[in-house]
Every structure is written in C-alpha cells, then in structure tokens.
Amino acid sequence: MTNSFADFDKAKMxxxxxxxxxxAHPVAATFVxxxxxxxxxxxxxxxxxTALAEFATMHLPLKVGSDIALLNGLMHVLIKEDLYDKEYVxxxxxxxxxxxxxxxxxxxxxxxxxxGIPAETIVEVARLMAANKPAMLMYTLGITEHTCGVNxxxxxxxxxxxxxNVGFECGGVNPLRGxxxxxxxxxxxxxxxxxxxxxxxxxxDAKAKFEKAWxxxxxxxxxxxxxxxxxxxxxxxxxxxxxxxxxxxxxxxxITHVEHCMEHAEFxxxxxxxxxxxxxxxxxxxxxxxxxxxxxxxxxxxxxxxxVRKAVEAPGDAKPNWWIFKEIAKRMGxxxxxxxxxxxxxxxVSMLAPSMTGIKFSRIEGDGLQWPVPDLDHLGxxxxxxxxxFTCGLGNFKPAxxxxxxxxPDEEYPLVLSTGRRLYHYxxxxxxxxxxxxxxxxxxxxxxxSLADAKKLGIxxxxxxxxxxxxxxxxxxxxVTPEVQEGMVWMxxxxxxxxxxxxxxxxxxxxxxxxxxxxxxxxxxxxx
Amino acid sequence: xxxxxLKLNGTEVEFAPGETLLQVAERNGVDIPTLCxxxxxxxxxxxxxxxxxxxxxxxxxxxxxxxAGNGMEVQTDTEKVRTARRLAVELLLSSGHHNCLVCEAxxxxxxxxxxxxxxxxxxxxxxxxxxYPIEDDNPLITRDFSKCILCGxxxxxxxxxxxxxxxxxxxxxxxxxxxxxxxxxxxxxxxVFCGQCVQACPVGALTEKKAKGKGRSWETKKxxxxxxxxxxxxxxxxHVKDNQIIKVTAVEDAQPNRGRLCVKGRFGYDFIHSPxxxxxxxxxxxxxxxxxxxxxxxxxxxERFMEIKKEHGPDSIAGVSCARSTNEDSYNMxxxxxxxxxxxxxDHCART
Numbered sequence: 059m060t061n062s063f064a065d066f067d068k069a070k071m072x073x074x075x076x077x078x079x080x081x082a083h084p085v086a087a088t089f090v091x092x093x094x095x096x097x098x099x100x101x102x103x104x105x106x107x108t109a110l111a112e113f114a115t116m117h118l119p120l121k122v123g124s125d126i127a128l129l130n131g132l133m134h135v136l137i138k139e140d141l142y143d144k145e146y147v148x149x150x151x152x153x154x155x156x157x158x159x160x161x162x163x164x165x166x167x168x169x170x171x172x173x174g175i176p177a178e179t180i181v182e183v184a185r186l187m188a189a190n191k192p193a194m195l196m197y198t199l200g201i202t203e204h205t206c207g208v209n210x211x212x213x214x215x216x217x218x219x220x221x222x223n224v225g226f227e228c229g230g231v232n233p234l235r236g237x238x239x240x241x242x243x244x245x246x247x248x249x250x251x252x253x254x255x256x257x258x259x260x261x262x263d264a265k266a267k268f269e270k271a272w273x274x275x276x277x278x279x280x281x282x283x284x285x286x287x288x289x290x291x292x293x294x295x296x297x298x299x300x301x302x303x304x305x306x307x308x309x310x311x312x313i314t315h316v317e318h319c320m321e322h323a324e325f326x327x328x329x330x331x332x333x334x335x336x337x338x339x340x341x342x343x344x345x346x347x348x349x350x351x352x353x354x355x356x357x358x359x360x361x362x363x364x365x366v367r368k369a370v371e372a373p374g375d376a377k378p379n380w381w382i383f384k385e386i387a388k389r390m391g392x393x394x395x396x397x398x399x400x401x402x403x404x405x406x407v408s409m410l411a412p413s414m415t416g417i418k419f420s421r422i423e424g425d426g427l428q429w430p431v432p433d434l435d436h437l438g439x440x441x442x443x444x445x446x447x448f449t450c451g452l453g454n455f456k457p458a459x460x461x462x463x464x465x466x467p468d469e470e471y472p473l474v475l476s477t478g479r480r481l482y483h484y485x486x487x488x489x490x491x492x493x494x495x496x497x498x499x500x501x502x503x504x505x506x507x508s509l510a511d512a513k514k515l516g517i518x519x520x521x522x523x524x525x526x527x528x529x530x531x532x533x534x535x536x537x538v539t540p541e542v543q544e545g546m547v548w549m550x551x552x553x554x555x556x557x558x559x560x561x562x563x564x565x566x567x568x569x570x571x572x573x574x575x576x577x578x579x580x581x582x583x584x585x586x
Numbered sequence: 587x588x589x590x591x592l593k594l595n596g597t598e599v600e601f602a603p604g605e606t607l608l609q610v611a612e613r614n615g616v617d618i619p620t621l622c623x624x625x626x627x628x629x630x631x632x633x634x635x636x637x638x639x640x641x642x643x644x645x646x647x648x649x650x651x652x653x654a655g656n657g658m659e660v661q662t663d664t665e666k667v668r669t670a671r672r673l674a675v676e677l678l679l680s681s682g683h684h685n686c687l688v689c690e691a692x693x694x695x696x697x698x699x700x701x702x703x704x705x706x707x708x709x710x711x712x713x714x715x716x717x718y719p720i721e722d723d724n725p726l727i728t729r730d731f732s733k734c735i736l737c738g739x740x741x742x743x744x745x746x747x748x749x750x751x752x753x754x755x756x757x758x759x760x761x762x763x764x765x766x767x768x769x770x771x772x773x774x775x776x777x778v779f780c781g782q783c784v785q786a787c788p789v790g791a792l793t794e795k796k797a798k799g800k801g802r803s804w805e806t807k808k809x810x811x812x813x814x815x816x817x818x819x820x821x822x823x824x825h826v827k828d829n830q831i832i833k834v835t836a837v838e839d840a841q842p843n844r845g846r847l848c849v850k851g852r853f854g855y856d857f858i859h860s861p862x863x864x865x866x867x868x869x870x871x872x873x874x875x876x877x878x879x880x881x882x883x884x885x886x887x888x889e890r891f892m893e894i895k896k897e898h899g900p901d902s903i904a905g906v907s908c909a910r911s912t913n914e915d916s917y918n919m920x921x922x923x924x925x926x927x928x929x930x931x932x933d934h935c936a937r938t
Contacts, residue, residue, distance in 0.1 A: 063818065063842035083816050084780065084848035091749035113749075235817030237909040239916070240936050246916035247924075248907035248934045254917060259930050272925040277900070281923075281930030287904040296904045296931075298894040302919055303908030304935055325890045329908075332862055341890075342883050343875065345864035346911075348857070349814040350824060350831065354912030356812045358819025360842060366912060369809040369824045369831060370858070374865020375880065379908070379915035382884070383922045389888030390926050394918075402914040425821070425841040481778060484815050484850060492857035494796050495725030496850070499779060 060230035060442040061194060062360045062428065067092040069228040071186075071193035075103040075125060075214065076200020076576075080110055081481040083198070083234045090196075099190055101183055103128065104200065105476060106548060107541045116183060119543050122474045123204055123577045124173035127460040128180070129213040131169025133161040133220055135184035142188070143222025150446035151219050153455035160457030172460060187221055192229030199236055199478065203575040207567040209458035219453045225446040235359040237485075242357035245414070245429070246407065250281030255411025271410055274392070283571040284310070285564070292319040300327045302379065303346070307335035308486040308557050311573040312529045312564035329379055332488050335554060346379050347372040354380075354399035355422070357429075361439070363417050364426035463577035464565040467545065471527060471579035473511070475547045475561055478576075483552040490552075503549055503556035504537035507582065510544040512536065515582060522585040525549075527578050530560035533585055547580055592658040607649035607660055608636055618662050619671065619703070621678075621696055621788050622737035623650040625838075625845075627746040633737050634674045635700065638662045646670050672704040680711035683732040684789070690728070691790030693803040697735060698789075714760075724773035726795055726853050727784055734791035736762055740783035747846060752776040753783065781852040785835055785845070794833050796853065801827035810837060813851040814910065818842060820851050831855050891927060900928035907934035 066089035079087035087110060094100055094113045102114035103125070111117040120128050136142040137158055147154050166177035187193060195218050201210040215224070215231050223229040235241050247254040257264035260278055269276050282290060288310065290296030299320075310316045320326065320339040328340040331348045351372040357363050380402060384394045396402040400419045408414050416431035427438040443449060467474055482500035483490045490496045505525050507517065517523055519538040524531060525547060534549070534556035542548050551558045563578040590601050594614055601610045606629060611618050621633035631648035638649045641659035646667065649660075661667065678697055686692050718731035736755075741764060744753045752775055756765030766775030784792040806825040813820040820843035825833040834855050838845040867883035868875040878886075894902055905927075907919045916934070923932040 083818050084778075085818050085820055085843050085846045085851070088748050088846055092746075095746075095749065237935075238812070238814050238817060238819065239911065239913065240817060240909040240934075242913040243907055243909045243916045243934045244936055246913050247920045248916045248932055249920075249936070250930045250933050253924070254920070259924075268924070272921065274925045275928075276924055277928055277930055279930065281901075281932055282904055284906060284933045284935065287906070287931065287933065290904065296902055297898050298891055298903040300903070300905040300919075300923075302906060302915070303911050304906050306906060306935075309935060325894060327887050331858075331864060332860070333864065340868075341870045342887055343864060343868040344883060344887075345866060345868075348863075349910075350809075350811060350855075350858055352912070354914040356814075356819060357913060358812075358842065359817040360819075362819055362842065363913070364812040364819050364821070365810070366814075367809050367811045369807075369811065369826050370829045373863045375867070376863065376865060377880070379911055380918040383915075383918040385880075385884050386888050386891075387922055387926045389884055390892060392926050394921075399912060399914040402917055407913065407917055426819075482849060484854070489814065489857040490850060490854050492860040492862065493850075493854040494856055495779075495853055498725040499773075499849070 059232040059234070059360045060224060061227070061232055062440045063089060064440065065194060065228045066090055067096070069093050069194045070098050071190035072098065072100040073103070073187065073193055073195045073217075074100060074110065075195070075197045077196050077198035077234060078104065078106070078108045078110070078200070078478055079196070079198070079234065080108065082236070082479045084481065086234060099186065101186065105543055105546060115186070116179070118175045118179065118183070120173040120175050122476050122546060123206075123463040124460065125201060125210050126206060126213050126458050127164060127169050127172035128175055129217050130161045130164035130458075130460065131166050131173070131180045132184045132187070133157065133217055134164045134169070135166060135181050136188060136220055137161065139184070141184065142220045146222030146446055147220065150225070150448065151453040151455055153457075157216055157220070157455040157457045160459065191221065192223045192226045193221065194228055194230060194232055195223070196232045196234060198234045200576060202233070202570070202572050204572075204577065205464045205565055205567050205574045206458070206461045207572045208569040209461070212456040212458050216455050216457065219455060222446065224453065225441070225443040225448075227441055230441060233359070238358075239356040241359060241361065242355065242363075245357055245411070250283055253410070254407055255413055257411075268410070271406070285566050285571050285573070288316055288319040291323045294322070297324040298326070299323055301336060301340070302329045303331075305334040305336045305486040305488060307339070308551060308554060308559060310564075311559055311562035311575060313557065313559045314530055315564055329382055331376070332492070334486065334488055344382050345374065345376040346382065347376050351376070352378045352399065355403060361428045362426045363414070363422055363429065365419070365422055464574055465528070465563050465577070465579045467579045471581045473545055473547050473580050473582055475525070475527065475549070475558065475578050475580040476576045477549055477551060477558040477562060480550045480552060483550070485552070486554070486557075487552050502535060503553040504535045505582065506537045506539050506542045506548040508542045508544045508546065509538055509540060511582070512538040515584065517582070517584050524583045524585050525561065525580055526583075527561035527563070527580045529563070532556050532560050547582060589656055590654070591656060592654055592660060594660050595662055601654040605654045607638060607647070607652045607654055607658075610654050611649065611662060616662055618649050619700055620650060621700070621735065622739060624739045624742045624747070624786055627742040630738050630742070633678070633735070635671055637667060637670050639664050639667055668704065671700070672706060675700050675704050675706050676710055678735045679706065679709050680713050681735055683713055683717050689733065689790035690793040690798055695790055696788035721771055722795055723771040724779070724795075726779050726849075727772055727781060728793045728795045728798065729772070730791055730793075731763060733789050734764060735789055736764070737788060739786040739788060740764060740792060743782040743786035748780050748782045750776065750778055750780065752778070779849040779853065780847065781849065782846060785847075794853075796856065797825070797833040800830070800832035801825070806832065813847070815850045815854065820847055822847070822851065824855070830859060895927060901931060903927050903929060904931040905933070907932060909934050909936060
C-alpha cells in the first residue's frame with residue numbers, strides 16, 4: 059500500500075476494485091464504512107454484489123476479467139472531457155502521450171461492450187472521481203489473480219496518477235495483502251529475484267554486499283517462481299523441494315496437476331504445525347512452533363513492522379523455523395550467529411535492508427514502524443511518493459490493452475467460476491478449522507449461483523450440485539444468492555473436497571506468475 | 587473570535603470547538619467515571635455516571651454529551667456529584683441479577699468497580715423477580731440479559747464502530763432489551779461474530795463463550811501481539827493462563843486497528859492448542875511416517891540436499907517459504923537457499 063489504514067476513515071472518496079473487504083479484511087472495511095457514514099463517497103467495482111455494496115455510492119458489477127477495459131474507459135473520459143489533473147501529469151509523470159493513445163481506443167461504448175457497465179455510468183463515475191480528490195484506490199486479489207494481473211495493477215496506477223491522487227494522505231494505490239505476512243515474506247527476499255529489502259540478485263553491488271555479510275559466494279541468476287518449481291518437479295528439473303508452512307496441495311490452481319508434480323519429487327521436506335494435504339508428499343516433516351510460540355515480527359499491508367511475541371510454550375519437540383533452517387545450514391557447513399528473532403532482525407535484516415535500517419526491536423514495542431525507516435531517528439513513512447514526488451523519479455504511465463481470461467465460457471462449460479475467501483475461514487483451514495466455533499459458523503463450501511441460473515438449471519437453494527471444469531469435478535451444495543450475477547459461479551478454497559482449486563486453471567500472468575484464480579470456465583449440474 | 591476557555595475544578599483550561607466536557611476533563615487528567623460512553627461514538631448520556639456540576643445549570647449534566655462552552659464553571663467531584671453517581675450505581679445494580687460470584691466478568695466489570703469506588707455496600711432496591719434465559723445457542727458469545735444495564739455500548743460497537751448493523755434497542759420502558767432484527771438468537775441474525783459488542787460490554791451481559799471458566803482476569807497475563815490472519819495486522823492482547831491462550835481482545839488506541847477485531851482475529855486463536863499439532867520430527871519409511879529425533883531428521887535433510895546438489899546442481903532444489911510465519915523465519919529460509927544451497931530458487935505464495 060502506498061498509504062495507511064489510518065487514512066481509511068478520514069478519506070472522502072474511495073474507488074474499490076476487486077476487493078471483498080468485509081470478508082477478507084474485515085477490520086479495514088469497518089474504517090471504510092465509518093468514512094461512508096461520515097459522508098465519503100465510494101465506487102465499488104466487483105462482479106459480485108458484496109456486503110460493501112450496501113455502502114457504495116455506485117456499485118459497478120462488471121464482467122469477470124474486464125477491469126482494464128473499464129479503467130481504460132474511465133481514463134478515456136477523463137482525458138476527453140479534460141478532467142484529469144494536468145498539473146500533476148505534467149510535473150510528476152512521464153508517458154502520458156502513450157497512455158492517451160492507448161485509452162483513445164476505449165470510448166465508454168466499447169468499455170460497456172466488454173465490461174457490461176453502461177457507457178453513461180462510466181462517464182458518471184469518471185466525473186465523480188475527478189470532482190472528489192484525493193481518492194483512495196483499493197484493490198485486492200480480484201485485480202492480481204488474472205493472466206493480466208500485472209496489467210490490471212498498472213491500470214489502477216495509471217488511473218490514480220491521471221487523477222493526481224498518488225502521493226497524498228487519503229489517496230494512493232492500496233493493495234490489501236491477503237495473508238498476514240505476505241508483505242514481510244517479500245521484504246525478506248523470499249522471492250527468486252531479490253535479496254532482503256528488494257535488492258536485485260542481478261545487481262553486482264547487491265550481490266557483493268550479501269556475499270560479504272554472509273561470507274559466501276552467491277549466484278547472480280534469477281531463481282524459479284512457484285509454478286516453474288512445480289513444473290520442474292514434474293519434468294525432473296527439480297529434484298528436491300522444501301515447503302515451509304504452505305498447503306500447496308490445496309492452495310495452488312489445478313490440484314490434480316500440483317499433486318502429480320509432487321509425486322515425482324525425489325525428496326520433499328515440510329516444516330509445519332499440522333499434517334496437511336501437502337505433508338502427505340513429504341519425506342521428512344519437521345514440527346515447528348506456531349504463532350504465539352516464538353518472538354519475531356510481521357509486516358502488514360501498510361508496511362508496518364509489528365512485533366509478534368511468544369506467549370506460550372510450543373507443544374512437544376516443536377522448534378522455531380529460524381532454528382530449523384540454522385541447524386540445517388550448520389549440517390551443510392555454515393555456522394550462523396543469530397540466535398533469536400531479535401538477533402536476526404537487529405543484527406542482520408536491519409543492517410542489510412536500507413529501507414529498514416531504522417527499525418530495531420527496541421523501537422517497535424508499541425505500534426511498530428512503517429518502512430521506509432532510513433535511520434534510527436526516523437518515525438516511519440505513512441504514505442509514499444509525497445506530493446507526487448515518486449521515489450523512483452517520475453511516475454511512469456504504463457498503458458495496457460484489455461485481454462480476456464485464458465479460458466472463457468463456451469457451449470460445454472458455459473459459466474465463469476471466480477474464487478476467493480469467506481469470512482469464517484482462512485486458506486485451507488489449517489488454523490480456522492481447528493479454532494473452536496468457526497467451523498460451526500461455516501461448516502461447508504457452497505457454489506454460489508444467481509437466481510437466473512438457478513432457475514434455468516432447475517436448481518434450488520441448498521441442493522447438491524456437480525461443478526466441473528476441464529480439470530476436475532466436485533460435488534457441493536448450491537447457494538442461490540442475489541450477490542452473484544448471471545453466468546457466474548463463485549466459491550472459495552477452504553474445504554478439501556469442495557475446493558475451488560480442483561477446477562481452477564493453472565495459467566499465469568507472464569510477469570508475476572500469479573495464477574488466474576478469478577476466472578475459468580465451468581459447467582453446473584444438479585446431482586440426481 | 588470567542589475565546590474557548592472554561593473552569594474545570596477551579597482551574598482555567600482551554601478547549602477545542604465541539605469537545606465535550608468529558609473530553610476536556612480527560613485531556614486535562616481529570617478522571618470522570620463512565621459506563622455507557624464509547625470513545626469515538628455518538629454520546630448517549632444513558633447511564634448518568636459521568637454527571638458533573640455546571641454552575642448555573644438546573645440539574646447535573648452528563649459530561650459525555652455536554653459540549654464545552656466558553657466561561658463554563660465545571661465541578662467534577664462534589665458531594666452532590668458523588669451522591670448522584672452512587673444512586674446511579676445502586677439503580678443499575680438493582681436493574682437485573684448481578685451476582686458477581688458467578689459472573690464471568692468478575693474482576694473486569696466496570697459496574698462492580700464503580701460500586702466499590704462509590705461505596706455502595708447494600709442494594710436498596712429490589713431487582714426484578716424474573717430473570718431472562720441465558721442465550722448461548724451460538725459457539726462464541728454468551729448473552730445474559732439479566733446482567734444487561736442497557737448502556738447501549740454494544741449497540742454502538744455494532745452500528746457505529748463495526749457498522750454491521752446487527753443489533754439495536756428493542757421494546758420499550760421496563761421491557762427494553764438489546765435485540766437483533768426480530769429478537770432472534772445471534773446465530774440466526776445478521777451478526778457476523780466480530781465480538782466487538784463483547785469487548786464493549788462493561789458488565790457480564792456479553793462474554794466470550796470459549797473463555798468461560800478458563801481463568802479470572804487477575805489470574806491471566808496479557809501479551810501484546812499481531813493477529814495471524816489477514817494483512818491488516820491488528821494488534822491483540824492475548825490473555826494467557828497456564829500456558830494457554832484463553833481469550834483475545836483488541837489493543838485499544840493501537841494502530842492499525844484501534845481496538846477493533848474481526849471474528850477470526852478475536853476467536854481464531856486456539857488452533858495452536860489443538861491435539862493434532864505435530865510434536866516430533868517424522869521420517870517417511872516405506873510409505874509410512876515414523877517418529878525421529880531432531881538430530882536424525884536434520885542430518886537426513888542436510889545429507890539429502892547435499893547429495894542432490896552434488897549430483898544435479900543447486901538449481902535442482904527449490905524452496906517455498908511461508909507468508910504466514912515471521913519475517914525472521916522467512917529471512918533465514920531465503921538465506922539457507924541462497925547462502926548454503928546456492929540457488930535463488932526461493933519463492934512464496936505472495937500470489938495466492
């Protein structure tokens with residue numbers, strides 16, 4: 059996020075796209091609702107009529123996967139009607155002409171054709187956005203989990219820069235991170251292209267710095283991203299895999315394929331706190347401490363590094379993950395000095411990642427600090443690119459063309475399946491499924507369908523249905539709901555048997571390698 | 587422009603336009619007791635605990651609802667004020683069945699604390715004859731209306747803080763009660779079990795069902811931490827007794843959640859105590875897992891990785907890190923891959 063949660067209830071205008079906040083980030087949603095109750099306006103863009111729609115000034119139920127067409131249409135109107143922030147565009151950005159040329163091809167009528175949102179609505183929204191500044195744009199996985207995910211993100215940034223909304227309190231581009239420490243795992247360099255603090259593995263200076271710090275020689279070529287790792291297991295390129303705390307056999311698209319790949323591994327190690335569908339494939343399972351059994355930090359969506367503290371002793375012989383990695387390193391010939399969360403952070407992370415130099419455990423006992431924190435006196439950075447002064451120079455418009463999802467409905471599979479999270483569960487329920495009460499509140503997955511499709515297919519609410527894609531077939535209960543638009547099925551990936559990922563399409567954004575969880579073609583039948 | 591000054595217990599203080607007497611007092615370190623007041627919400631002036639004397643006013647005024655005015659002279663702790671507060675406590679104590687001996691809120695009940703502070707040693711008025719049945723049809727929240735003092739904090743927590751709009755006041759007069767639409771149990775209503783009402787309840791009318799009987803407030807240690815669910819990073823108090831988390835509440839005034847939690851953050855903590863936890867290293871032999879010592883398991887991992895590396899090169903090993911564990915764990919895992927195994931094949935599910 060460029061901005062902070064503290065901005066949410068102060069904001070006057072929201073553009074929320076692909077974010078079911080009341081279920082996936084409920085506390086963040088409360089602040090948005092507070093702002094609306096205080097007079098803020100909200101444009102909600104989502105194929106589903108989620109709970110937030112009750113609070114929206116306008117809800118735009120676009121067709122799944124048409125975000126770029128809609129955003130380009132909005133930008134077309136802003137430019138055509140001369141409503142964009144000319145001063146901001148002139149002084150803070152580059153690439154406007156390219157953007158203008160690209161969105162020229164998206165008059166509202168064409169945007170309507172692709173997105174299903176009426177042209178006059180597109181014009182109205184563009185005018186409303188131009189008249190209410192700054193606005194906060196929020197998105198979540200509804201934007202990124204597409205084969206055009208990167209272009210979706212670029213389009214969100216283009217839109218906010220064109221409006222001159224980036225670099226101000228209550229403005230910016232604000233992706234809400236899905237899991238508690240996704241931000242931190244990225245910050246720490248658990249990515250194939252960067253060391254901690256986003257220092258590129260291909261940069262000789264960065265490589266030299268880490269070689270000196272760690273006392274070893276390092277490789278300067280990019281590593282594999284997750285999809286390539288699994289495919290590598292399948293074709294023999296990858297022999298060994300270490301899976302730490304992830305239930306990939308349920309979270310990755312096309313479960314059948316993922317499991318097939320894992321079966322081919324020569325050697326798999328898992329660190330986990332429970333047996334999962336993934337640990338079945340392991341040769342060695344190492345029992346780890348869980349949240350609240352060890353000291354450390356998480357970094358939230360707004361870049362805030364917060365303390366997590368040990369409150370109880372771990373059961374049996376479970377050990378901290380950092381200790382497990384350190385012990386393996388020792389057995390492979392390296393002695394590492396740091397011996398606790400604090401030593402790892404204070405003596406290594408904050409010494410090596412420039413944006414975190416000013417963060418030490420002693421400084422984050424209370425509310426944490428938002429990086430960048432360049433020195434020990436710095437109070438953190440609540441929003442980035444202050445006054446439109448981008449940290450990397452000028453804001454770069456990167457126009458994008460709309461592309462349809464990789465698999466679209468046809469005669470055999472006439473519906474679109476889109477997926478996500480439900481309020482009472484998290485991921486594959488390794489945690490929530492074992493927390494008293496949550497299973498009682500939501501004990502099974504449903505296929506959410508529209509009233510129109512239910513009628514067409516002769517399916518009543520609560521009946522058993524079979525949902526199939528080219529990759530698999532599952533049986534589950536139908537939920538007929540006005541939330542879902544005609545032609546769409548929606549479900550989550552919380553339950554094993556009725557997991558959306560038996561059906562989802564293992565196709566990826568070419569740059570980010572994010573899977574297209576939000577769109578694949580399915581058919582729905584009543585189970586006799 | 588008119589000056590913004592008033593006299594608080596004889597001392598001249600400044601105030602900002604729109605501030606209430608309670609806010610002015612709080613800011614100046616003068617303690618005024620409250621029961622129904624919920625910070626950042628519309629003042630209701632319902633409980634009459636925060637009454638103060640304002641010179642020239644016909645009656646005592648509720649400081650939570652009274653805007654500060656220029657030239658006001660306010661006394662917060664006179665005998666008249668104390669007498670009124672004592673009576674308010676007495677009336678509230680007799681409004682229902684407040685039996686501290688068997689109350690989950692014993693030790694952290696505001697009404698109990700105020701009864702003690704204001705020297706209420708006997709209840710002058712008889713409580714109503716009938717008691718309400720306790721509602722615990724749902725797995726997470728127990729409602730005991732016989733202990734409800736109708737302060738309305740839960741209603742504000744639901745409608746103004748979380749804006750879930752699931753509960754409100756129902757019925758009238760002596761019949762008044764907190765209700766969901768249609769006065770149904772929580773689990774058949776619009777309630778989403780965020781538990782903000784429980785956190786707001788100043789007495790024992792709303793309590794965490796899972797915490798029942800697990801420990802009294804004075805027996806628990808409070809540990810501050812960060813929620814393990816979504817990317818908001820809410821700040822939690824873990825209430826711990828005998829090596830067990832027995833309850834979770836939000837840290838008030840902390841960024842980013844400012845005292846708020848959702849259903850998972852508040853109630854999804856006990857997975858760590860599940861009997862299904864892995865407690866010993868496991869090695870697979872002939873398709874079955876057997877228990878092993880740490881030394882044996884770690885030696886095997888190191889040995890196999892070294893073999894694979896030697897035979898197929900470091901890039902034949904790949905690592906999936908964890909987006910749910912700590913930064914320090916992720917740091918060490920990527921360091922293991924880069925510095926020890928010798929590959930950049932490290933990734934995590936930032937994309938799911």
